[in-house]
Amino acid sequence: MDLSIVIPLLNEEESLPELTEWIKRVMVENGFSYEILYIDDGSTDHSWEIISRLRQGDPEHIKGIKFQRNYGKSAALNEGFKAAKGEVIITMDADLQDSPDEIPGLRNMILNENYDLVSGWKKIRYDNTLTKNLPSKLFNAATRKVSGIYLHDFNCGLKAYRKKVVKSIEVYGEMHRYIPVIAKWSGFRKIGEKVVEHRPRKYGVTKFGLSRFINGFLDLASITFVGKYGKRPMHFFGSWGSLSFGIGFVSIIYLLVAKIMNPEVSLSNRPAFYIGLTAMIIGSQLFLAGFLGELISRNSPGRNHYLVEEKIGLD
Known part of the structure; x- marks a missing residue:
């Protein structure tokens, strides 16, 4: 099968017949x-x-596929990816703001230009309100800086994927915005972009509010941490714990030496004493968090799950 068109939707009864005929x-x-x-x-x-x-x-x-209740776009995409059978998977929204006429071009970039993932860029938009445009620009700029993926519109619903990509990643929470980032952390590094048509909304109202951008930045921090340190949490917590404990320990040693040199000096009246003690406590807590993270990671079902691109001489 050439294509799987995966379309998550919520209350889009007016647009579905028209969208279906257009795709067909x-x-x-x-x-x-x-x-x-x-x-x-x-x-x-x-x-x-x-x-x-x-x-x-x-x-x-x-x-x-019908969910019993509303789980969110990420859950819908994840289930769609599991069920998809096409060699190229296209995702798009159901509100007719994404044009199916873009599908052949996206497919060609995957198959002919060997991209793993191609994201749409709605260069000219019909919803350029201040409350939507400015947060979107900030969100995209922050994601480009953190991820090193230079896309203009991470949140565009119109995307194309090689089959291996969608079968190798898991989308959860509200991580649909960061599928290119998830794909990159999974080793799929050929990520491209295509300018696509953005159409005015014909039916209904948008399902997303301003809160998605606040959640988006929190998700970005989460996925960056998990991508880098998910299998080695002690490297993160241990490094900061060592730094904090070291600063506190040096401060306390300095004060003890000062006390020995001058017994009249009162340690409890010096701010450096409390700063050093607090730093040592924080350092110990970070170490403990690192150990707990390692225990959880080592007992995780996916602790030794790695994506293998190719094997030679093995059945």
Whole structure:
């Protein structure tokens, strides 16, 4: 199968028939074999009934997964990735703001230019409000700086993936914004970008508020830490713990020497005494956190799970 189109959705009953017909037209025009995977993330409207009706009309190409409740876009994408069978997986939103006409170009970049992942860039937007545009620019700039991946729009829903990428990563929480970062930490480093059309919203309202940007920065810190130190937490906590304990220890030794040299000096009246004592306590706590992290990591089911690109001479 050439393509799997994975579409997470929440309360998009108006757009589903039009989107389906548009995708099918593009697939037929280009002669692609394909499947459309709709992931209903706990919709409270008639989205699932419409998906069921669309499948009855085209059981060969249309498939669906319905969550019992709303789990979020990351969960929907993760389930869609598990079910996808195509050699190239395309993700897009269901609100008709992503154009299916972009699919052939994204597919060609994966297959002909050998990219692992291609992210869309909505260079010209129709929702350029101050409350959305400014936080988005800050978010993208911070992600570029931390990850070293120079994409303009990490949060664009229109992306293309090589099959091996989606089968090798796990998306959870609200990490869908950072799939390029997750892919890079997993060893898929050929990540590209394509300018794509952004269309005005035709039906319904946006499902995301300003809070997603606050959560986004917290998720960025989390995924950066896990990516670097997930299998070796002591290297992080131990380094900072050693530094903190060392500063505290040197401070206390200095004060003890000063006390020996001048018995009239009172240690408890000097701020350096409390600073040094606090630094030693913090250092010890960081060491303890590192040991606990190592124990958890060593007993994790994925402690020795590594992505192998190729083997020679082995069955």
